[in-house]
Amino acid sequence: MNNDKALFRPALQRQNERAAKMKMPDDMEQRVMERIKPKRRHAWLYPAITAVAASILLLLTFHTQDPESSGLQPQNASQAAETPAWQYEDERTIRNAYFAHQKEIQEKGERLAAYIQQQITVNIE
Amino acid sequence: MTFRLFASIYSRMTNEDHIIIQRIRSGELREFGLLVNSHGPALMAFVGRIVEQQEDAEDVVQNTFVAAYEHLKDYDPLRASLSTWLQRIAYHEALYHLRKRKRQVLLPLDMGDDVPDELPETTTAEQLDEAIQELPPEDQMLLQLYYFDGRPLKEIAYITNASGDSLNREVSRLSSQLHRIRQRLRIILTRMNDE
Numbered sequence: 229m230n231n232d233k234a235l236f237r238p239a240l241q242r243q244n245e246r247a248a249k250m251k252m253p254d255d256m257e258q259r260v261m262e263r264i265k266p267k268r269r270h271a272w273l274y275p276a277i278t279a280v281a282a283s284i285l286l287l288l289t290f291h292t293q294d295p296e297s298s299g300l301q302p303q304n305a306s307q308a309a310e311t312p313a314w315q316y317e318d319e320r321t322i323r324n325a326y327f328a329h330q331k332e333i334q335e336k337g338e339r340l341a342a343y344i345q346q347q348i349t350v351n352i353e
Numbered sequence: 354m355t356f357r358l359f360a361s362i363y364s365r366m367t368n369e370d371h372i373i374i375q376r377i378r379s380g381e382l383r384e385f386g387l388l389v390n391s392h393g394p395a396l397m398a399f400v401g402r403i404v405e406q407q408e409d410a411e412d413v414v415q416n417t418f419v420a421a422y423e424h425l426k427d428y429d430p431l432r433a434s435l436s437t438w439l440q441r442i443a444y445h446e447a448l449y450h451l452r453k454r455k456r457q458v459l460l461p462l463d464m465g466d467d468v469p470d471e472l473p474e475t476t477t478a479e480q481l482d483e484a485i486q487e488l489p490p491e492d493q494m495l496l497q498l499y500y501f502d503g504r505p506l507k508e509i510a511y512i513t514n515a516s517g518d519s520l521n522r523e524v525s526r527l528s529s530q531l532h533r534i535r536q537r538l539r540i541i542l543t544r545m546n547d548e
Contacts, residue, residue, distance in 0.1 A: 231536065235472060235502035239481035243493070247401030250410045253395040257386045257535060260418040264385065 370435045377425060389418050392439055399440055402497050403447040403490045413450050417443040433511050442513040444494065453488055472539055474548050484541040492534045499531060 253259075369391075376384040393414060400417075402409045419440050421428075428438055473482075485493055489514075500510045512525035 232398035232472065233500055235481055236480065236496060238478035239485060239500040240497055242482045242487065243402060243497065244398075248396050250397045250407050252397045252414065253411055256393050256411070256415065256418075257389045260389050261382075261386055261413055263415070263419050264422050267546060289389070323542075329401065 354500065371430070374425065374428070374435070379420075385418075385422055388421075388435075391417075392436060395436065396439055396443055400443050400447050403444070403494055404450060409450060409454075413443060416446045416450075419464070420446065437490045437508060437511065444512050445515055448491060472535075473542050473544065476542050480542060481538070482544060484538050484545065487541055488534065492530070492537075495527065495530060496534065499527075 369387070372382050373387050396398050396414050396417060398414045404413060417439060421439055424442075428435070432438075433441070452490045485496060488496075491518055495509065495513070498504050498512065499506070502508075505518060506524045506527050510527055513527065514520065514523040
């Protein structure tokens with residue numbers, strides 16, 4: 229083993245001399261820094277995107293929770309100031325009654341269609 | 354005993370490196386350029402033992418520094434000096450580079466019973482150098498680190514260990530590998546002498 233060491237060292241020395249000829253290029257620092265910098269920019273990019281997304285989400289949440297955002301609110305703020313609260317309630321009641329009436333008509337129509345269908349089937353038989 | 358071990362390892366890391374690393378970790382990116390300039394030349398010579406072309410060595414060293422920057426938070430000065438840590442990254446980068454280029458040639462040697470016990474007595478350094486060139490890059494590097502640098506197997510194991518196994522297991526593997534390399538070299542040299 230020790231004999232091996234004595235022989236290996238000069239043999240490996242030659243390989244080391246070849247390796248020592250490899251010089252670091254002058255622009256190595258620049259090359260490395262250029263590759264590192266975009267990574268740093270990316271590190272800022274993700275929190276920025278997250279912050280924008282969170283802001284949009286918050287805006288949407290507040291918008292939908294707004295009691296006056298049901299579609300019945302006035303077009304602008306000045307109109308809102310002039311319109312009394314009881315009038316909103318009135319409008320809502322009328323609208324609900326209208327929707328209920330429409331639903332009733334639809335249900336009657338469906339029942340009538342089912343009756344006609346049944347009569348046609350009986351006549352054919 | 355433990356304190357002395359930590360102290361000896363820690364002292365390997367120069368004060369200058371320590372200050373630079375602290376600054377980089379606190380966000381001063383420009384400081385990393387100082388590390389590149391101070392450790393780059395030695396790293397080029399280290400990588401030059403594995404890859405043959407200057408351009409390849411430059412790519413490997415460049416990749417090494419980028420990887421080192423990305424994993425700087427993982428560096429533990431109590432486990433190894435900064436230069437050894439960089440060499441560990443460079444070693445694996447170089448082997449990865451060679452695998453990509455498919456330059457690695459494994460010798461189809463028959464390791465039968467007729468392996469000579471010793472290197473042939475007439476072996477010269479030139480012949481041994483020629484025989485070493487026929488070995489895979491990992492084996493050449495192992496010889497360099499063990500026989501030329503005279504590094505302890507534990508330090509070599511830190512550099513070569515990539516699988517996350519314990520250092521002791523890697524030391525044991527390296528020890529067996531050195532034995533196999535010597536056998537392989539004996540066969541190559543015997544054949545060279547016969548020709």
